[in-house]
Amino acid sequence: MSKILVGIDVGGTFTDGVVCAGGKILDSAKHPTEEGDLQGSIFAVLDDLLQGVKKDDLANKIIQVVLSTTLVTNLLAAGGGEQVALIMIPGPGLNLKQLDFFPHTYIISGAVDFRGKIIEPLKQTQVEEIGTLITAAGIKKVAVVGKFSQRNNSHERLVEEILKNRHPHLEIVRGFEVSGQLNFLRRAVTAYYTAVTRDKWARFADSIKKALRKRGIVSPINILKADGGTMPLEVSLHNPCETVFSGPAASVMGAFALTMDQQTSVVVDIGGTTTDLALILEGRPLYASRGAVLSGRYTHVRSFAVRSMALGGDSTLRWTGNKISVGPDRLGPAACFGGPAATPTDAVNILEKGKLGSLSLSHRALEEISKQAGLKVEKLAREVVRRVNDRLKDGIDDMFRSWEQEPAYKIWEIVNKRQVRPDRIVGIGAAAGAFIPALAERFGCQALVHRYSPVANALGAAVARPTLSLLLHADTQRQSYYLNLEGITGKFSSDGQLADAKDLAQKKLQEIAEKRGIGKYADHREIFLEEQFNMIRGWSTTGKLFDVGVQIASGIIDEFKGVQP
């Protein structure tokens, strides 16, 4: 038997898992997600899955276990996690005192400009006073974030040094470690949330690791990120925020695993309460241009562009007096599975003559509404499916529109703008089969509902490969380069050219990948950004600025060659 992949996706309602090998799903499992005990839900699914795997294979054949979980999202939504103080070094610009930030936010003097020049010094006494206030309040964790700290992180380092001098027990997250991308506010939010969740995530990760080892699995344990890629469990300890929104990412990767071609697909994941929409444009999943939104704030977490609609297979159906309304609430499972109210799933069940569940239960649930509406049950069922598809179509159209309206900064991008329409709609989730064919007909494209669609999310997790995205900014006048990862900076020759910047970026990506234990994927790297600007002062060139982006993009691990039809 060939190599085995295990994927587990903790969703809001259910936790799904699959074991797959050689393009086939050998076994799948499903348990309701216990919000208070995610570990319990994961272990239940894991134990179900492993029953079918031989003891020897556990150790020898499993090549990766990938976990997608909502722990961090839940922690932040519930306001759990640690108390954190945020120290910001903004310099000139927005008046942060006017912004509604976090409790225990301190704004201090000091400033760095876009070239990395210090334009205002730090005030040591100010930092010391804040240290006293923070410790007096019993706070043990601090996030310190400066504007343009990716171009010069000495202020962030200095704040850490001053604080640690007097209060060695403080744990400090520095902005430059979290993200070197431009956007100071997102960096502050991401650093703050990292400090809030890091300990709890570490405890969770540790117990997952122990549980797997106890069960005889020795393979790498990887965590799925919002960008559809994985990261080793050890790496996730530094970046817990990257684990958010991995559920929708799992669905997109599942759709990808089912198709594995260069077509343009709309991924429609119909869950119980919500439906997630995502786009795969000519074989490449579309990313959110602004980073994931966590608890209402933009972060630097790279994620797929996913649109969540309050519309699912279990949404409650009601008659409003002149039309049928769908959702946004879910009272429980569909009536055909013993649930309390009529749902879109029941409508489909009626049209499909009881293929999904109990026909009589569905009938009884829809009959009440049909009396109010004065419509026959069958007609009502068709009307429900039509309304659901209307809303899905609006959502998809809107997604394409917003993608087309993404800002562009170069002339060729505007001139070569083109319209893209979907080649097909990929349905994910148990209810997909009921809605996707009619929806695809509206777009005049193919529908893909695979026999693995109900567990495609867990499949997506199982087969996802690591991702790593590196941005290099080099300034020949300052003879320095800066990476967005881990605060790495170094020397860049004053006569360096774009080719040197590209070489350096690729070399650094390779190094970091190896350090993270994903070195073999560095061959998949690709350059996605290359810009160079001549610095002209007076009428002569005084230097060059380069921006280079190189990444291991999201994709499927080499061992997986696609599903059998």
Next chain:
Amino acid sequence: MKEKNGNISASPPAWKKGSGGKEALPTGLVFFPAFDWAISPTHPEREERLLYTRDQLFEEGVMDLPQIRQYQPRLADHKDIARVHFCVPDIETQATEAHRVAAGGALVIADALMKGEIKNGFALVRPPGHHAMRVAHGNRGFCNINNEPVMVEYLRQKYGLQRIAVIDTDVHHGDGTQDIYWHDPDVLFISFHQDGRTLYPGSGFTNEIGGPLAAGTTLNVPLPPGTTDEGILFVLDNLVLPIIDEFEPELIVNSAGQDNHYSDPLANMSFSARGYAILNEKLAPDIAVLEGGYSIETALPYVNMGIIMAMAGIDYSNLYEPDFREDRFKEDPRNLKKLEGIVQELTAVFRRRQELVQSTRLQKSGSLLQRNRQIYYDTDQIREAQKEALRVCPDCPGCLLIDSQASGPRGHFRVYCINIHIRCCPQCRQEARDHYAEMCRQTKELFDYVYLQDRAADLYLQYDCHLNAEDMV
């Protein structure tokens, strides 16, 4: 739109009605740095110009704020350009894709404003445009196509706006925009700039007040070199704002150059980023369009932030340049005295505008008023000779006839241009159209092209005298 002291214009335009919640709307922003376009590699108008502005805006995270809504520019149509310019020999030659995207950025903001999606907007675009005149033989002062008039004429055609104020706050005289609205009494054009005796393009003096049928709706304030925040805001408070109030425009446009800044390498003024923010807060333009500004590292990142913050109603008290010193921006009392004199002179001109136009009509109705001009295109080194004739009509702003010739890199061209004002009376319009037909028929030896710009019908024709072929844009 100014609605202060309860002084609301008698009939607000349709699109403004019921817009009580306008203040709650975001500010629209088109940020288009054209990172792949330059006049030449070392030219001030080059790829790098908005690079540090991008870094500052992106690092600041302003696009994430609910007060800002970002838009993508589009390509302006050839027709959008034909409404404003007589492009020689044709639009394709003068309006490259870069120019069409910059102008299109302004159109996107205009649409968003008129659809009620935004309360105001800033087209932070390049290349700039305010030196581009009505007849375009090439590039003048880094400009080929004039973005603000392209937007203004679009607003008039598409949304029926009539009265518009364009305030040019660039350090250089907005001679292109002045030329385009010289004969248009419905567009108030005020430019304040460094004195033309000390800076390109060398025009913009107080005696330039508009053509015979539009006198007093063009006003120029030459500022002494070194003028500070205090001096510029004095002109704003005492001249620009009161005149706008009297003119009652439906829309205010800021032709927003940033080269009044104390660090600009091409000019000699002493304006600060905070000064720009105050200016935009007070002027409250509905739309601002970026013009010049070449202190790309020390000024632009901060000035652009300041304009955005002021327009969006975001607190700008923490915005300052790294080398900003409060005491630097006190005005020299002698300068203030000079400015007071200019304010009085121009206020008087503006108040007499109807009287001036009336007396021209009484004396000259039916006749052709002519002027001869030489226009120099510094970037492309072209000299244009122009004969301009205005037919004085008792009822309308009249129609304009231009005989223009110039030698440039593409050879020598002589063209004949006919402009019909959007509010032209039927009689003038018919005469102008007949005149166009006659010129196409009779003057083949003299001219290479004959152009008709019929704004009343939104119809633009171009006649190639060598091929005997007419094209409609």
